Amino acid sequence: MKWFTFPGGIHPPEKKELSEKSSIEIMPLPDQVIIPLHQHMGAPAKPVVKKGDLVKRGTLLGEAQGFISSNVHSSVAGKIKDITYFDHSKFGRSMGVIVDVDKENDDWDPQIKPVENPDSLTPEQIIEMVKNAGIVGMGGATFPTQVKLAPPPGKHYEYFILNGAECEPFLTADQRLLIEQPERIFKGCQLILKACKAQKGIVAIESNKPEAIKIWTKFLENQNNFQLKVLKTKYPQGAEKQLIYALLNREVPSGGLPVEVHALVQNVGTAAAIHDVVYHGYPLVERITTVTGAVKQRKNLKLRIGTLVSDIIKYCGGYLGEPGKIIFGGPMMGDSQRTDYTPISKGTSGIVVQNKQQVSRKQHLNCIRCGKCVTVCPMNLLPFEIAIRVENDYIDHAQSLNAMDCIECGSCSYVCPSNRELVQLIRLGKNKITAKRKRGA
């Protein structure tokens, strides 16, 4: 079989063996959840409930504000204790709804009903349902899905790609979903294909998931609009632009969106969520998250949005050794946390724990111009050049070296023999470029 891939990239230790054999497990309800009002790219949702209100599972808590934003629903039944600041895993201090969980009556909001004719919905109706259900890209980017599904005027989609690459080390949530619930995901895929009006669908899985590949090869045997393609195991194979290049040999233009090359990429979890809203009416209130690394039991858990990491770790038997670092997402692109008193949100694909011994602290040396970072950069950038410009505050130079194209995959930092803080510096540069643009200079 031919393996598809892109130029550049790295192959860090996969570490998937830690959790890939554990089936999805439902974690019992915690006593309290903190549901972030900002779980997506764009503006935070505006609360439509107040302190003391009783809510059900699926009750709307926050309304989307503007075009790029998303609704937020309660993941549990219970009473609202407060709407206040908390430590958000991606945005720092941010507003959230604290709900005391009523474990006895875990019912869905009575307003939630399945539609009668899920198979005869129009694309517009599907997109409307996705919008109301607050579905966002669940691979971690959390871009509101309804915005992606509807191409901007004058543009159209040709291919829909289901992103089952899961190229980040450690993470196995998508892999378990692909193995355990192919029907649910495939129905979701059909809905996406219909909603975005593409002609062909591709299910893309990395070669290190033989079990999933076997199941999907059989599953797609008699489907003429969907095709399975196996990707070479390489990081960042699951990044949108790299995936499109690998499968379609099309390059998304600098600063452009995948729609320019007529491709739509959606994550496995997102497809499952779209299935749930169309066939059951359920808004997005739970997700599969891999809990792995330095924890006693490594699991793939089905979690209610807003469950605190401290509760999750307790359920997994506690830390293994003294915790040194808690990462939301994978170790390459994830976010290190300030505290474990922080809830998971729609984009939390994994919780990776490192203990004190595993946290590496390397001395940062000068660049020796070996060019390794250039070889691995999947965006064909010159990471060392950009980093030096940023260090010396030559922001315009950094911009002209296309710093804004960096996808912050961290491949460059990974290979650098001098342990240069390449991706950190480039990210800083990007932030400075954006700040400058905002000032209008």
Next chain:
Amino acid sequence: MPLEIILSTSVVGAVGLCFGIILSIAAKKFKVETDPRVDKILEVLPNANCGACGAPGCEGFAKGVVEGKYPCHGCIPGGQDVAEKVSKILGVKAETSVKQIAVLMCGGTRQLSPDIADYDGVNTCRSAHLILGGSKACVYGCIGFGDCVEACPFDAIHIGKQGLPQIDGQKCTGCGNCVQACPKNILKLYPVDTPLILACSNPEKLKEVKAVCKVGCIACSLCVKKAPPQALKMENNLPRLQPDAPKDIKLYEEAVNSCPSKCLKLGVD
């Protein structure tokens, strides 16, 4: 041997002479008339090229002010003195401007608002801020890596013993470069006659603030009651001095003393 030296010297000399003549003719012929006032103004400007006026450097400002693009008092570091000189050169009446200086809206030193995590990244405030707001307990407060120090063209900011930047009121010209450099947005420009300063930017409430900082504003509103009527108002859980508040420092002593967190200060220095 000497002949070769003489020959080459004279060839080079002759070529140089030719070019010199061509250049001087060109300079006369294609001369661009510059306004002599531009040079005069350039002489009185501080020549710090700080960019506070909005022009790309002092020369840009000098040209712009002659063309009427910038006001005579547009050079902020120059203050009243330069404004008057520029107005004189241009023959217009000088407008008065109150000097402004930068003030840090945070008093949370390492001891008062300690780190709750280790930060092991690029040593700049902006970079630390990009990772969930940095490792300091209070995410609104000063990180102390000194991006503002780097940005100041007048050497007016230094990181003090306590790890917070200190602004030298004598040297600070109010150019605002530090204000733009600070990712936390906690440096603000205040007119030098501002009677009351709040050294905190945390918009959260009592319990949350107490948990992260010993000198954070807990939004108790005591100061609002003790200050002259209508001078202070609570906005976003922080007291804010209203624009038309009286400027006499003495009127605010009681408010400052009443603050349980001791985060109010009299005067900008």
